[in-house]
Each structure stands twice: as structure tokens, then as C-alpha cells.
Amino acid sequence: MSNTQRWLTPDIKGFILDISGVLYNSSGSEGGEPVEGSIEAVQLLRQNKVPFRCCSNESTASCEHLCKKLGRIGFDIRPEEVICPAPVAYSLLRERNLRPYLLVKDEVLSEFDGLNTTNPNCVVMGDAQDKFSYENLNRAFSVLINSPKPVLISMGCGRYYKETDGMKIDVGAYAKGLEYAAGIKAEYLGKPNPSFFGLAVELLKLKPSDCVMIGDDILNDVGGSQKAGLKGVLVRSGKYRKDDEKRPDVEPDGVVDNLLDAVKQYLNFKATSA
Amino acid sequence: MPTRSLTAVDQPEPTGHKHVKMRRFCMALIDVSGTLHIEDQAVQGAVEAIDRLRASGIPFRFVTNTTKESKRALHNRLSSLGFHISPEEIFTSMTAARKILEAKKWRPWLLVSDEALEDFEGISTDNPNAVVVGLAPERLNYANMNMAFDMVFNRGAHLMAIHKSRYYQTKHGLALGPGAFVSGLEYATGIKAQVVGKPDAAFFHSAIPGALSTHKLNEIVMVGDDVRDDVQGALKAGLSAILVKTGKYKEGDEKTIEQECTFVANDVVQAVEYILEEL
Numbered sequence: 001m002s003n004t005q006r007w008l009t010p011d012i013k014g015f016i017l018d019i020s021g022v023l024y025n026s027s028g029s030e031g032g033e034p035v036e037g038s039i040e041a042v043q044l045l046r047q048n049k050v051p052f053r054c055c056s057n058e059s060t061a062s063c064e065h066l067c068k069k070l071g072r073i074g075f076d077i078r079p080e081e082v083i084c085p086a087p088v089a090y091s092l093l094r095e096r097n098l099r100p101y102l103l104v105k106d107e108v109l110s111e112f113d114g115l116n117t118t119n120p121n122c123v124v125m126g127d128a129q130d131k132f133s134y135e136n137l138n139r140a141f142s143v144l145i146n147s148p149k150p151v152l153i154s155m156g157c158g159r160y161y162k163e164t165d166g167m168k169i170d171v172g173a174y175a176k177g178l179e180y181a182a183g184i185k186a187e188y189l190g191k192p193n194p195s196f197f198g199l200a201v202e203l204l205k206l207k208p209s210d211c212v213m214i215g216d217d218i219l220n221d222v223g224g225s226q227k228a229g230l231k232g233v234l235v236r237s238g239k240y241r242k243d244d245e246k247r248p249d250v251e252p253d254g255v256v257d258n259l260l261d262a263v264k265q266y267l268n269f270k271a272t273s274a
Numbered sequence: 275m276p277t278r279s280l281t282a283v284d285q286p287e288p289t290g291h292k293h294v295k296m297r298r299f300c301m302a303l304i305d306v307s308g309t310l311h312i313e314d315q316a317v318q319g320a321v322e323a324i325d326r327l328r329a330s331g332i333p334f335r336f337v338t339n340t341t342k343e344s345k346r347a348l349h350n351r352l353s354s355l356g357f358h359i360s361p362e363e364i365f366t367s368m369t370a371a372r373k374i375l376e377a378k379k380w381r382p383w384l385l386v387s388d389e390a391l392e393d394f395e396g397i398s399t400d401n402p403n404a405v406v407v408g409l410a411p412e413r414l415n416y417a418n419m420n421m422a423f424d425m426v427f428n429r430g431a432h433l434m435a436i437h438k439s440r441y442y443q444t445k446h447g448l449a450l451g452p453g454a455f456v457s458g459l460e461y462a463t464g465i466k467a468q469v470v471g472k473p474d475a476a477f478f479h480s481a482i483p484g485a486l487s488t489h490k491l492n493e494i495v496m497v498g499d500d501v502r503d504d505v506q507g508a509l510k511a512g513l514s515a516i517l518v519k520t521g522k523y524k525e526g527d528e529k530t531i532e533q534e535c536t537f538v539a540n541d542v543v544q545a546v547e548y549i550l551e552e553l
Binding site: 112129130131132133134135137142145146159160167168169170172173174176177178179180181182183254260 | 399411412414415416419420421424425427428440441448449450451454455456458459461462463470553
């Protein structure tokens with residue numbers, strides 16, 4: 001196996017981490033299992049003062065709830081270190097004065113407190129999980145098909161992800177379904193939208209080319225970050241499948257076994273090139 | 275445009291009539307829901323229009339993507355609305371799906387409504403290796419979608435869509451069709467579903483009896499209210515197509531497709547008048 005780690009260059013100063021499949025595999029709203037070595041990897045980044053942010057399309061929980069959940073299984077991550085699409089969606093709705101039908105989990109409704117949701121004129125969807133019923137999707141469809149200027153905002157366009165009890169279809173599939181039915185195009189917030197990676201890079205006070213994104217989604221994490229000017233590294237954890245390394249459309253700047261592998265290689269590289 | 279071998283098009287058909295009528299079309303395919311009836315009401319004048327079509331001697335079939343009910347139930351329902359139709363004249367996407375399952379020896383996991391299950395009676399569903407998606411609001415939920423994804427993505431099952439309609443008309447307005455769920459599964463798995471019903475070209479072609487195979491495809495006309503599944507689908511399959519402004523028709527629908535409708539009719543009554551016009 002060729003093991004080229006093109007991302008290991010002196011430019012790299014900051015890490016951007018995907019959460020699901022890189023830090024942990026979720027087992028539902030309350031718990032999950034850390035990916036092997038990831039707790040240590042985050043500790044190593046802190047000890048060595050390598051700046052990092054977590055950049056997630058997670059829309060099943062608020063940032064705070066997510067950090068608490070990660071805390072319970074041993075991670076030390078603060079809400080201000082996490083970038084999720086819900087706050088981005090909230091500002092966008094305010095800015096455009098839109099009244100959303102919110103197809104999200106109940107736990108996420110609080111992120112949209114204060115918005116007028118009567119007589120909705122747009123649809124905002126996240127990974128609503130059990131709330132992806134025919135009835136709810138049909139309600140979203142009704143809002144779109146009866147609107148003169150239909151607006152569909154999706155928090156992420158992921159295809160699937162891994163939970164401890166198997167793979168789950170992600171919000172992107174349901175957004176594509178509504179696009180097809182209503183004959184419209186959705187606006188996708190979160191990864192792989194370049195501006196979303198840009199937010200993380202900005203918070204690190206670095207340039208895109210100074211940052212590496214570590215993710216298990218070859219298209220949204222690796223391909224997306226590369227398009228935004230970052231290095232994109234694929235982990236062999238989470239929903240990773242062998243085929244991901246052979247895609248004609250995305251070539252990762254490196255492939256690592258897990259986050260700890262990436263962090264160790266990086267620290268080694270810095271130590272030997274210093 | 276696909277063409278078929280042409281042998282006797284310029285010669286009049288032996289019809290038994292003394293005076294041979296020259297008409298545009300040799301056969302009509304007619305959509306059911308939204309065209310013949312809306313919910314439990316026949317479109318005004320539709321029963322008589324179908325009777326006139328029958329009296330003309332032009333053969334016709336009712337082609338439908340209905341996946342909520344079996345062919346038998348559909349026949350009963352159309353009869354109770356006053357239509358004079360025989361079950362053989364109904365060609366559904368479920369009949370077509372069953373034919374494919376049998377030919378390929380696929381064992382389906384059927385995401386179809388309870389009523390529709392009878393059209394698949396006798397087919398082995400043990401250890402399924404194909405996911406078959408129809409219009410089943412009670413079954414199209416998160417858990418089943420994840421199961422379907424797992425079967426197709428991780429266990430190599432085939433993905434078949436009885437049809438891929440975007441939406442359908444109900445008394446309470448337009449409702450989400452199975453196409454949304456099928457295209458969602460396609461996106462998640464990266465695998466294209468085999469679409470059985472309208473607007474698949476093979477579906478239109480398989481609805482045409484062998485006896486008419488010497489005719490040009492554009493002498494066969496499709497009548498329907500769905501600009502994509504009925505009209506565009508038929509046009510792409512090489513047929514002629516009449517759009518009716520009933521059912522799910524929305525103002526300006528005819529301008530949303532690349533090809534031009536053969537005719538836009540107010541309803542199926544006017545469509546039949548057009549079909550019966552002598553040249």
C-alpha cells in the first residue's frame with residue numbers, strides 16, 4: 001500500500017476535526033463509543049498547543065448538548081470549539097426574514113427559539129431521524145410546492161453515517177428526495193460548503209492552506225475541505241470503506257488509521273523537521 | 275427518436291368498416307388517477323368518452339403507476355365509478371414489476387401498501403435480495419429507509435422502484451410520491467434504482483400489444499395529467515402525448531418540458547375528441 005502523506009508539510013499549523021466517525025460513533029441521542037485513540041489524540045493536540053476546531057454537520061443535537069455527550073464518554077471539548085450548521089441556519093433565517101417549517105429533532109428546536117414559525121414559507125431540515133416520517137416529509141413538501149418561491153435549507157448533505165448499531169441514512173438523502181419531488185434545488189449549509197470550512201479556519205486565525213481536515217466522509221470532509229483550500233485527510237474509522245480510497249473524483253492528501261494516527265504522524269513530522 | 279420497422283403504415287388497416295377513416299393514432303394509452311378520475315369522482319364526461327373511444331375501434335389500455343392498490347381493486351373501483359372496462363385493459367407498474375422479479379428470480383422486500391401485496395402473491399420473499407419501493411406512506415419511515423439502505427448498500431440487494439412519481443393528487447392537495455424516497459435512497463447508496471413504471475420508456479413499450487408492433491411509435495398516444503411521467507416519458511419513448519388539465523396539472527406545466535406536447539386538452543373528454551378526429 002502506498003502510504004503517501006502529502007499533507008505533512010511545514011505549512012500545517014491547525015487541525016479541523018470531524019466529530020462523528022472521527023471522535024466517536026454515536027449510539028443515539030445520549031451516548032456513543034469513542035473511536036480508538038481519539039480521546040488521547042485530542043489530549044495530545046492540547047498538550048502540544050496545536051490549535052484545532054471540531055467542524056460537524058451534526059444536526060441531531062445543539063452544540064452544547066453534543067459537547068456534554070462527548071464529555072460523558074471522556075472527551076474534553078468546549079462548545080466554542082465546535083462549529084455546527086444550526087447557528088448558521090438561524091442567522092440566515094433572521095437575515096432573510098423567513099418563517100421556517102422545522103424538520104429537526106425536538107432537541108434541536110431550541111437553536112431556533114424566537115423565530116416565527118406560523119404559516120411557514122420555507123423548510124429547514126436537519127438529521128431529524130425518527131421524525132423523518134411520511135407525514136412530516138409530506139408537510140415539508142406541501143410548504144415547498146405551495147410556495148411561489150420555494151426555499152429548502154438543509155443542514156448538511158451527507159449520504160449516510162455510522163452509528164454503533166449500523167449505518168443510518170443522513171439528512172442529504174431526504175433533502176435530495178424533497179428536491180426531486182418539488183422540482184427545486186436546496187441550499188446546503190455545513191460541509192462541504194466552502195464557507196463552512198472558512199468559518200473554522202477564521203476561528204483558528206489561520207489561512208486555509210495552514211489547516212488539515214480529518215474526516216471519514218470522502219466527499220464532504222475530504223473533497224469539501226480540499227475545494228476550500230485545506231488539506232483533506234481520510235480516516236479509516238467511522239463509515240470508512242475501502243472503496244473510498246479509490247474514488248476517481250477525490251484523492252485524499254493522506255489516509256490514516258484513525259485520528260490518533262494522524263496526530264502522532266504530525267507531531268513526529270514536526271519533531272523531525274524542526 | 276426511437277423508430278420501429280415500418281411495413282404497412284401507408285396502407286389502410288383492415289377494419290371491417292366500408293369507409294376507412296384516416297386517423298392520427300392507432301392506439302391510446304390512458305392514465306387513470308387525475309385523468310379518468312380524481313379521488314372517488316369520475317372526471318365529468320369521462321365514462322362516455324371512454325365508451326366513444328371503444329365504439330371507434332381504436333384499441334386502448336389504461337396505464338397507471340398506482341401502487342396503493344391491486345389491479346383487482348383498481349378494476350373494481352373504476353367499475354364502481356361507472357367505467358366499462360375489463361381487467362385485461364389495465365396495465366399497472368406493479369404487473370410490470372412482478373414480471374421483472376419473476377424473470378430475474380429476485381426475492382423482494384416489498385415496501386408497498388398492504389392492499390398492493392396481493393399483486394405479488396406467490397413470489398418468494400425469503401432472504402430478500404431486492405428492495406421494491408412503492409407508494410406506502412405507512413411503511414416509508416426512518417427505520418424502513420435505514421433497512422432498505424443497509425440491504426442495498428451493505429448487502430448488495432437490488433433497488434427497484436415501482437415508479438418514481440414526484441407527487442400525486444388527493445382531496446387535500448398534492449401529496450408526496452414514492453419518487454422522493456427512491457431518489458433519496460439512490461443518493462444515499464450511490465446506486466440507480468431500476469424504475470419500472472412511468473416514465474420509463476420500457477414501460478410504455480411493454481404496454482403496446484405485439485399486434486401493433488408494425489406501427490410507428492408516434493401513432494400511439496399517451497393521455498395523462500402528469501407532465502413528466504405521462505407526457506415527457508411518453509414523448510421520450512417515441513410516442514405522442516396529450517396533456518390534460520385535470521388532476522395534478524398546474525398552470526404552465528406544458529412549458530416545463532423540452533419536447534412539445536402533441537396536444538394540450540382541457541380534460542380526457544377533449545383528449546378523446548382529438549384522438550377521434552378524422553384527418
